[in-house]
Amino acid sequence: MRERSSSAPTRTLPRRAIFTVDLVLLAPRGKHLSVLLARTASNGAKERWLLPCDGPKKGETVEAVARRIMRSVAGSDVAWFEQAGAFGVGKRHAVNADVSICFVGVVPSRTGAATGFEWHVISDLPQLPARQADMVESALASLRDRMDYAPVAFRLLPAEFTLSELQQTYEMLIGRRLHKASFRRALQAAWLVEPTDEWRSEGRGRPAQLFRYAPRRRRGNRRAVRFDLLGESRTRA
Amino acid sequence: MRERSSSAPTRTLPRRAIFTVDLVLLAPRGKHLSVLLARTASNGAKERWLLPCDGPKKGETVEAVARRIMRSVAGSDVAWFEQAGAFGVGKRHAVNADVSICFVGVVPSRTGAATGFEWHVISDLPQLPARQADMVESALASLRDRMDYAPVAFRLLPAEFTLSELQQTYEMLIGRRLHKASFRRALQAAWLVEPTDEWRSEGRGRPAQLFRYAPRRRRGNRRAVRFDLLGESRTRA
């Protein structure tokens, strides 16, 4: 076994290093998700894009930093956000922080972007610094991990919505197609929505009933809806 | 909507702040988990305990810091480790870092501790600084989230083990009792273990067959064992 006690970390003041908070802010864009990127000043040179980031003001929690960045770049309509890990040295970071703490957030599609920022569809991103590219991937994984429990989809929709709209929102967030009948059955079982008396006709086809988000306290020990287990649809185009 | 573009974070060099890496290192202790804590120099005053922590050396990734701390305090037998989030200001930290990046790790029970460090059973910890107490809780949650996918339990056991030993290990890591028949059925379905020809007699009772870890590539799209869904046992004392 190695020598161990000579440098027991907490006996002396530990080394310390510098970090920033980086943000992967997502929004629906048609049928896909898009990410908010910052354009760096391009003096005739090729454009470069970065994730929004900043460090804490004095006494600010990392959550507060993330929230502040989100407000400053996209207004205050954050449907959900969460920490998605810290990304260390080894891959170069945009502003040479030793470590970046990554947050994922989701905002409704109508949300605009501050000047200097633009939405990019996730399947077609410009090249990012290596560490930030990792962060985007990890942020998506975090989002999809939480879909079963966090009511993100409902906050991206108006108060009343059709089940098809809800399903499409889930499909976009999860990144997979879902099977119509199973999706509806799972929602019913979890008592997540309640029907209203209204129906909406969307052009051709049968009108859809409107629902609202109404998470009733579950009877017994009903478990969360496991959307990740719901099968893909092969019947929908 | 708020004023937004005047302080777009990435246009100027962002603020930066200081962090450390803190470690929640777990080990089996009888039927419970224990955490490794560092004793601070107590000059006659009351003893205080802290999580092991340190900052990065130049160019070191956060994972490397975590690994280095683990080696220095408990040798090199780490069964599994993973990042468990960054914890910000607002609650005081041991060494006044702005942020602590938390790692969870698990080591086998035989692992000793470096001088100045001691194992404490998780249900009976001494008081820790508020932020570190949060970290312990969060670290446990991270561990239990990953149990379905990471083969932690197998690395805490010798190469050959009985299914009862395996079940006890899972119960300790998950923090819940499991039902014997369901546990075995789930393992079989997932092809995680294979039987050997050996049996071991453990005193009274029928001898147990020995198994080894042998995760065969799954046929079709078999999903991970969802240990979190397996029921509690009421028949075992």
Place this chain on the structure above:
DNA sequence: TGACATAAGTAGCAATCAGCTACTTATTCG
């Protein structure tokens, strides 16, 4: 007006899976 296209919503089967009870088997102890 009526046939067709389109989309919403439903019924229900077959397969799988979890929770549980109750068993059989193999060993030690007295």
Place this chain on the structure above:
DNA sequence: CGAATAAGTAGCTGATTGCTACTTATGTCA
């Protein structure tokens, strides 16, 4: 030998999932 103990198994019940195929309600276009 019988009681105690622990390993391992059988199999029922009810819930959940994946899926196909339906019914219902509307718009469109001849």
